[in-house]
Amino acid sequence: MRSLIGFIRRNVRDIHYVYNTLVSVNFTGTLLAIAVIALTLTIPSIFYVFMQNFKESTSDLTIGRNITIYLKNDVDSVVAFQIKDDLQSDDRIKSAELITKDDGLKSFASSMGISEHEVMGNAENPLPHAVVLIPSEEVEASTENLDLLVKEIKNNKYVEMVRVDRDWFKRINSITDAMRYITAVIAAILLLSLVFTLINTVSNRVLLHRNEIEVMKLVGATDLYIIRPYVYLGMWLGFLGCFVSWWLGTIVIFSTERYLNHVAEAYGTHIIFRGLNFRELLMMFVMSTVMCMLVSFISARSSINGIRPQ
Structure with a gap:
């Protein structure tokens, strides 16, 4: 010592x-x-x-970073919410938000400055349910991971189209x-x-x-x-x-x-x-x-x- x-x-x-x-x-x-x-x-x-x-x-920027999923027209709101919850539980996805066809119509009518009835009249709402995703940082940092995630989402039988701005990530x-x-x-x-x-x-x-x-x-x-x-x-x-x-x-x-x-x-x-x-x-x-x-x-x-x- x-x-x-x-x-x-x-x-x-x-x-x-x-x-x-x-x-x-x-x-x-x-x-x-x-x-x-x-x-x-x-x-x-x-x-x-x-x-x-x-x-x-x-x-913190959401413009361009979103992955937007458009569901098929015959998908009801219950299935749409289930799809959103399944995507939200994926570790590769930071957040998921469901925009129902009614919410989409309200947003469109509000942007036009008119009422929903003036937009559609008596016709049925043709807009699909949509799910807006923000991927995790690991997915954002790799084009391969992003493409893999998009491919898996497209394979879902309820998905009509997936839109992603790859240029933003690049x-x-x-x-x-x-x-x-x-x-x-x-x-x-x-x-x-x-x-x-x-x-x-x-x-x-x-x-x-x-x-x-x-x-x-x-x-x-x-x-x-x-x-x-x-x-x-x-x-x-x-x-x-x-x-x-x-x-x-x-x-x-x-x-x-x-x-x-x-x-x-x-x-x-x-x-x-x-x-x-x-x-x-x-x-x-x-x-x-x-x-x-x-x-x-x-x-x-x-x-x-x-x-x-x-």
Whole structure:
């Protein structure tokens, strides 16, 4: 137990030492490294948040996303309600709404600004019962799943016709795929710049302390012992860079909300932006810190191995 407490105390002391020396020395270089890390994390995270909000916003739009099923004219309302309930119980369907032939006639007459009697007179209502479906996200994201669902519905003996706007689903999926691809490409490019910046930063810090490292090697210090402060340096840079990234990303996301809502209003919707939740934010901090520690370890080990005491 005492050895564990001593180990923790030594590491806490080393972390504090790194902050006071390696981070504060060459403060301009430290700020540059933090800025590169923040930029690397900010741009992909902004794209990710925009993509998530886009998916949530389009899920509220019903125009074009509906699958409309027209039943045969001889189907009565009891069978129509049973068909609607069966479809509603399918996991691939988010919601199902039955529009009876009477409701359809009322809606048509209301849109014309006349009464139902003026529309039909004494004739029988020719409109069929219709069921309007909104598919689940899994079906929306896959054309194959959508086609399979439509095919199964068409095989129902009570179904006369199924209408689905496939172009809508293609547009939504293509936009989402494009945003995902752009995010991945930008993240890869920025990640590469981050790695080079960290390597350069850690290598310069090793050179600044070359004399100290030579003395430590002369008195028997192992390479792992010498490398440890530079790993903590990567930890501090990753943590501080992620914090700055979260701060910048929050400002950018919520400052653009008003402008993007002008576009959303043209499509009859309103966007309420959601930032990163606690789990996503925690994951970003962990990934940033661990990645910077790993790169710092590799860079410091390579540089320190090249130092030979004279």
